[in-house]
Structure formats: C-alpha cells, structure tokens
Amino acid sequence: MRIDIITVLPELLKSPFEASILKRAIEADLVEVHFHNLRDYTTDNYKTIDDYQFGGGAGMVMLIEPIDKCISKLKSQRHYDEVIYMTPDGETLNQGIANTLSLKENIIILCGHYKGVDQRVRDMFVTKEISIGDYVLSGGELGAAVLCDAVIRLIPGVLGNETSALTDSFQDNLLAPPIYTRPRDYNGHKVPEVLFSGNFPKIEKWREEQAYKRTKERRPDLLDE
Numbered sequence: 001m002r003i004d005i006i007t008v009l010p011e012l013l014k015s016p017f018e019a020s021i022l023k024r025a026i027e028a029d030l031v032e033v034h035f036h037n038l039r040d041y042t043t044d045n046y047k048t049i050d051d052y053q054f055g056g057g058a059g060m061v062m063l064i065e066p067i068d069k070c071i072s073k074l075k076s077q078r079h080y081d082e083v084i085y086m087t088p089d090g091e092t093l094n095q096g097i098a099n100t101l102s103l104k105e106n107i108i109i110l111c112g113h114y115k116g117v118d119q120r121v122r123d124m125f126v127t128k129e130i131s132i133g134d135y136v137l138s139g140g141e142l143g144a145a146v147l148c149d150a151v152i153r154l155i156p157g158v159l160g161n162e163t164s165a166l167t168d169s170f171q172d173n174l175l176a177p178p179i180y181t182r183p184r185d186y187n188g189h190k191v192p193e194v195l196f197s198g199n200f201p202k203i204e205k206w207r208e209e210q211a212y213k214r215t216k217e218r219r220p221d222l223l224d225e
Contacts, residue, residue, distance in 0.1 A: 001104065001155060002032040002078070003148060006070050007111040008049055009141055010035040016145045025158045033148065036074070041066035050114050059115035067110065067121050074108060083108045083127045086140030086147070087116060090129030093147060095171055097130065101147075102154035109147065111140030173222045177210035 007013055016022055017033050025031045039047040043065070050060040071083065081104040091097070101107065110117070110126065122129070132143045152158060180191040194206045215222050 001030070001102075001152075002034070002106045003109060003151075004034045004036060004074055004080075004107070005109045005111065005144055005148075006036045006038055006067065007139075007141055007144070008038045008113055009111075009139060010037050012139075012141045013111075013145060016149065021153055021158060022149060025152050025155065028157065030155050030157050031152050036070055038062075038066050038070060041069040041073075053115065057115075061115050062113060062117040062121070064118040064120050067117065067125070071108060071110075071125050078106055080106045080108050083110065083125050084147070085110045085112065085117065085122060085126040085129045086131070086143040087112050087129050088131050088134070088136050090131040092134075093130050093132050093150065095150075098147075098150040098154060099171075101151045109140075109144045111144050113139045173215075173225055174211040175215045175219060175222070177207040177214065 005013060013035060017026060022033075026033060038049050042048055048063070049066055050062050053059065053061045074080065082101065084107060086109065110121075130143070130147060132146050137143060180195060184191050184196075192206070194203060197203065212223075
C-alpha cells in the first residue's frame with residue numbers, strides 16, 4: 001500500500017510514523033507513506049495557500065490551485081483508489097471503513113486547514129470524506145495520523161499475530177471482552193477460572209458472552225446495527 005498525505009504541516013505528521021508499529025510497517029516495505037507540502041505547489045513568493053472567502057465571513061479558505069497541482073502530479077504517476085479529505089463533516093471513521101481502506105493499493109489523504117478547502121476541491125477531486133469525531137481540530141493532520149494507524153495495522157504482516165486485529169473491538173459490532181495476564185491473583189483480584197480450563201470452546205463462549213455484555217452496557221447502539 002502507498003499513502004500520500006497532502007498537508008501544510010508535514011513536520012506535525014511525521015513523528016507517528018517514526019515509531020512503533022507504523023515505523024516497523026514502513027521499514028518492512030509493507031506500506032509507503034509520503035508527505036507533500038502544499039506550499040511547494042504555490043506560485044507566489046509568499047507561498048500562499050489560502051484566501052478570504054467569497055460572500056464575506058470569518059475564516060480563510062484553502063485555495064484550489066495548489067491542491068489541484070499536487071493531486072494532478074500524483075495522479076500522473078499512478079492510479080489512486082481513493083482521494084480522502086479529512087473534515088469534521090465527513091463520514092465518521094469506524095472499523096468497517098478501516099477494513100475497506102486496508103485493501104486498497106494507493107490512497108491520497110488531504111488535510112484541511114482554516115475553514116476548509118474551496119468546495120470545488122471536494123467536487124472535483126475528493127472521493128471520500130472522513131471525520132474522526134464530532135469536534136473540530138486546528139487541521140486535518142492528527143485525523144490523518146489516526147486514519148493511517150487504523151488502516152496500516154490491518155495490513156497482513158504488520159502485527160506480530162495477524163489474528164489479533166480480527167478480535168479487536170468493533171470488528172463484529174461488539175466491544176472486545178475483558179483480557180488478563182499474570183499474575184493470576186493480584187491482591188485478591190483473581191482472573192476468571194474459565195481461562196485456565198484448557199477448554200477452548202468453553203473459553204470462546206465465555207468471551208463471546210462477555211463481549212455481548214460489555215457492548216450492551218457501554219455501547220448498546222452497536223447492537224442495534
């Protein structure tokens with residue numbers, strides 16, 4: 001997979017990709033992540049990427065021209081399955097979206113700033129709009145990092161145990177069940193005996209029951225879906 005991220009703050013984005021699972025995925029050539037500074041596609045001496053909005057109103061708007069130049073250059077080099085715009089009014093990111101995107105070959109992620117991008121960018125280039133929640137950030141970079149993490153960890157070979165991602169919360173519209181490790185008894189707080197039974201069908205049934213119980217208590221809306 002190749003991910004191209006268009007941003008005005010590449011330095012803000014790079015650190016999550018220089019550590020942990022994302023770094024290992026890149027070093028193992030399981031994914032390529034490239035950052036493109038939008039100011040490199042401007043034509044004036046001030047490297048302007050925004051202007052006042054027509055009709056008046058507070059807040060600046062990202063110009064269409066540098067975005068067009070950047071996306072057009074990338075598209076001239078390869079086919080892209082999706083051009084994703086990170087925006088608060090996009091579709092809320094969930095596990096299903098992450099699963100689908102993990103199967104793509106090439107994607108572009110456009111990070112918004114200020115009041116957002118000229119609507120014509122969304123009309124002409126964007127194929128998918130994604131939000132990471134019902135709140136507004138100062139830019140789309142942190143949202144892009146969240147999206148990349150959610151997607152990259154699903155690529156085969158990224159996690160040490162590939163079945164781990166399949167048992168995460170939300171994969172089957174249920175929250176994950178409780179999990180335990182050593183010690184077996186910590187100050188009187190004991191691990192459920194069923195986990196030591198060696199009866200794996202029984203353990204799996206217990207986990208399913210606990211997942212359903214936890215989902216019903218914490219996220220009953222998932223059961224409605």
